[in-house]
Amino acid sequence: MSGSIQQNTSGIILTSDDPCQPEGITSGENTSVYTYHWFICVVSINIPVAVYIDRIVTPIWYIIGLFGNIIIIKIWTSRRMRRNSTCALYLTVLAVTDLVMLCFNVFKELKFTWMVPSIDYPVWCSIFFVVFMFAQYMSPLLVFGFTVERFVSIIDPFRSERFAGKNRARMEIIALSIFALTISMVQIHGWGYMNGECAGTGSHFFSIWSWVTDMLMFGAVPITVLFLNMFVMRAANQSIKLRNDSKVNATETTSVRVSQRNSKLSPSTLTLLWVSFYRIFTTLPVSVLYATQSEFTEGPFDIPVPQMSADPTWSKYFTWYTVKVIIDEIGLSQYSCNIFIYLATAKRFRKQFYDLYRSVRRCKSRYLLTRFFTPFWYFIGFIGNVITIKVWNEKRMRKNSTSALYLIVLAISDLLLLFLHVFKELHFAWMISTLRVPIWCPVFFIFYMFTQYMSPLLVFGFTLERFISTIRPFKSERFSRHRRARKEICAIILFALMISAVQYEGWIYKNGECTGPRSAFFSVWSWTIGIVMFGVFPFTVFVLNLFVMRAANKSIALREHSSEFRKASLWKVGICDSNLSPSTLTLLVVSFYRIFTTLSATIVYTVQHEIPFGSFYTPVSQMPTDPTWKNYFTYFLIKQVVDEIGLSQYSCNIFIYLATVKRFRATIKDMFHSIHNFLFQKPWCHVKEYGRCMTSSQTNTAV
Numbered sequence: 250m251s252g253s254i255q256q257n258t259s260g261i262i263l264t265s266d267d268p269c270q271p272e273g274i275t276s277g278e279n280t281s282v283y284t285y286h287w288f289i290c291v292v293s294i295n296i297p298v299a300v301y302i303d304r305i306v307t308p309i310w311y312i313i314g315l316f317g318n319i320i321i322i323k324i325w326t327s328r329r330m331r332r333n334s335t336c337a338l339y340l341t342v343l344a345v346t347d348l349v350m351l352c353f354n355v356f357k358e359l360k361f362t363w364m365v366p367s368i369d370y371p372v373w374c375s376i377f378f379v380v381f382m383f384a385q386y387m388s389p390l391l392v393f394g395f396t397v398e399r400f401v402s403i404i405d406p407f408r409s410e411r412f413a414g415k416n417r418a419r420m421e422i423i424a425l426s427i428f429a430l431t432i433s434m435v436q437i438h439g440w441g442y443m444n445g446e447c448a449g450t451g452s453h454f455f456s457i458w459s460w461v462t463d464m465l466m467f468g469a470v471p472i473t474v475l476f477l478n479m480f481v482m483r484a485a486n487q488s489i490k491l492r493n494d495s496k497v498n499a500t501e502t503t504s505v506r507v508s509q510r511n512s513k514l515s516p517s518t519l520t521l522l523w524v525s526f527y528r529i530f531t532t533l534p535v536s537v538l539y540a541t542q543s544e545f546t547e548g549p550f551d552i553p554v555p556q557m558s559a560d561p562t563w564s565k566y567f568t569w570y571t572v573k574v575i576i577d578e579i580g581l582s583q584y585s586c587n588i589f590i591y592l593a594t595a596k597r598f599r600k601q602f603y604d605l606y607r608s609v610r611r612c613k614s615r616y617l618l619t620r621f622f623t624p625f626w627y628f629i630g631f632i633g634n635v636i637t638i639k640v641w642n643e644k645r646m647r648k649n650s651t652s653a654l655y656l657i658v659l660a661i662s663d664l665l666l667l668f669l670h671v672f673k674e675l676h677f678a679w680m681i682s683t684l685r686v687p688i689w690c691p692v693f694f695i696f697y698m699f700t701q702y703m704s705p706l707l708v709f710g711f712t713l714e715r716f717i718s719t720i721r722p723f724k725s726e727r728f729s730r731h732r733r734a735r736k737e738i739c740a741i742i743l744f745a746l747m748i749s750a751v752q753y754e755g756w757i758y759k760n761g762e763c764t765g766p767r768s769a770f771f772s773v774w775s776w777t778i779g780i781v782m783f784g785v786f787p788f789t790v791f792v793l794n795l796f797v798m799r800a801a802n803k804s805i806a807l808r809e810h811s812s813e814f815r816k817a818s819l820w821k822v823g824i825c826d827s828n829l830s831p832s833t834l835t836l837l838v839v840s841f842y843r844i845f846t847t848l849s850a851t852i853v854y855t856v857q858h859e860i861p862f863g864s865f866y867t868p869v870s871q872m873p874t875d876p877t878w879k880n881y882f883t884y885f886l887i888k889q890v891v892d893e894i895g896l897s898q899y900s901c902n903i904f905i906y907l908a909t910v911k912r913f914r915a916t917i918k919d920m921f922h923s924i925h926n927f928l929f930q931k932p933w934c935h936v937k938e939y940g941r942c943m944t945s946s947q948t949n950t951a952v
Contacts, residue, residue, distance in 0.1 A: 292570065295557050311354075314584055317585060324591075327601060339391055347584040357377075385466075389467065404480070438455050535580040619674070630663065633902070645916075663902070669697045694756045695749050703742070710741055784848070835909040854888075
């Protein structure tokens with residue numbers, strides 16, 4: 250629901266000893282502003298169970314939904330399932346939108362539950378809510394779509410062929426997507442980046458629009474689907490009875506057997522009924538709850554926060570809020586648990602799932618290395634890059650480092666690459682066809698190569714900036730400004746996107762497979778761009794780094810020329826040649842690490858044409874003893890090792906920052922202290938300012 254996260258800005262009176270002091274306290278006056286951070290602090294003190302439910306259960310739905318929806322997409326897009334079920338396309342798109350919804354819900358959860366500013370950026374704030382509400386609107390619309398189709402096929406079976414055609418289903422889904430996107434665009438009017446955070450604009454029109462659309466999409470549409478399902482079940486039972494009544498000469502035993510099947514529906518209809526009923530009963534309670542939220546208001550604000558639960562008005566509101574959190578979690582499950590419905594009601598789905606499981610188990614051992622190490626890099630990379638973005642985005646970090654913006658964008662592109670790499674890994678290492686989808690096949694490789702190109706370009710960008718600031722220190726102010734860095738990064742993004750767009754020419758969905766390359770031009774282009782981006786650029790960065798180190802040593806030698814004794818002592822301890830500034834040292838280590846992990850992979854891929862396959866007529870059991878195949882298998886093993894080392898560059902930057910940046914270590918330490926205090930000792934810590942917590946004794950004294 251979109252209307253539940255709007256921020257209130259009513260004035261409140263708070264004492265200076267209150268454990269939940271808002272940020273905007275006005276000097277000279279004992280007044281402040283009611284913000285969402287203050288609200289979470291109040292909830293953490295008075296109903297910590299609600300906070301724990303939200304923070305523990307939601308990640309469980311993310312894990313189930315991520316893997317479950319990917320498996321659903323894989324199975325429903327197989328030829329056998331598409332041929333045997335007319336609603337396979339609806340269920341595939343439903344799984345895709347559920348996956349998008351869960352991915353975007355991560356940003357929402359970080360913002361409104363963990364107080365991490367994941368959407369507090371210009372432009373992204375509005376775009377986030379457009380896509381987030383689009384994914385929410387698609388769920389009831391798709392359920393309504395296949396319910397109407399099933400209703401027509403049962404009520405008027407002679408027209409079912411006309412309404413159940415695959416081309417018609419595609420057109421209906423496109424129409425539903427356009428409609429959902431159109432009504433989602435109004436979110437741009439309701440959300441904006443103001444005062445350093447993403448907040449509601451307070452528009453009266455948007456409030457009315459949100460209420461009306463929410464009641465229609467999450468109230469009227471589910472109720473309509475409920476009635477249609479009742480008609481479907483009633484019509485199905487009537488058709489079964491009419492069919493059974495026509496058997497005049499049936500025996501007693503046959504009559505009993507038929508009567509037991511009177512209430513049975515076809516498997517596909519039963520599956521769709523379960524999906525739609527599950528969506529209805531997880532959506533309607535949320536709609537009812539949000540429709541009645543105006544009846545449960547907050548109590549007086551002049552009460553000390555630890556005593557609010559004793560106030561009747563606040564107690565009533567906290568009860569409503571706890572119920573809301575529980576119902577929200579139940580509602581979120583609809584985007585994760587469809588796979589259990591399909592396994593329970595669709596026999597063909599169970600068979601395909603079992604076949605998929607057996608194919609994964611029977612896969613040859615040549616992928617064991619990548620299957621073991623790659624998830625390890627995912628785990629480190631997802632957590633490490635999120636922490637990196639959070640830390641480098643701090644005001645004091647951006648102020649003290651001109652390259653902070655480069656490192657933030659580098660972490661974002663690394664995070665995006667790891668996310669896309671999951672699809673590639675599932676497709677090529679686990680044999681799960683995550684790329685065998687029209688349009689998605691070329692689009693995937695566009696974004697995948699875009700994130701790969703961003704890494705050497707960003708490293709080249711901040712290395713060049715550091716080179717100029719070292720060689721020409723008087724021009725460093727001109728080249729090291731934050732505004733100039735933004736322009737340079739925008740130019741790098743546009744350039745990377747332009748050269749990545751050629752991937753659309755090289756990959757195509759054909760005969761149920763995502764194949765490529767499909768042209769000689771694309772083969773030449775890929776080889777040339779690969780050598781330039783992953784060979785020439787890293788080598789250039791390597792040379793620039795040598796110049797930076799040489800120039801830094803020269804400047805140190807000139808600075809210490811007046812003190813021969815101090816210079817000799819520095820050389821004696823061996824630090825004269827490595828005494829670089831901390832920021833320069835960090836960027837050097839990052840760039841060297843990227844250089845040596847990228848160049849190794851480039852060399853391995855360059856020589857792959859020199860390592861041919863053996864004869865395909867050789868029996869599989871004899872391939873390890875064949876000289877040509879043995880040579881290729883050795884190369885393949887080396888390639889896997891180098892690939893895993895190369896993948897680590899997108900995950901391990903956080904260790905470089907921890908080792909070389911003192912402020913980064915201090916910020917991480919403060920962050921972990923804050924999280925530890927929040928979870929285990931003092932759940933009312935100030936999330937925005939690390940380390941500001943009150944003990945129980947202090948709170949009691951203040952009260």
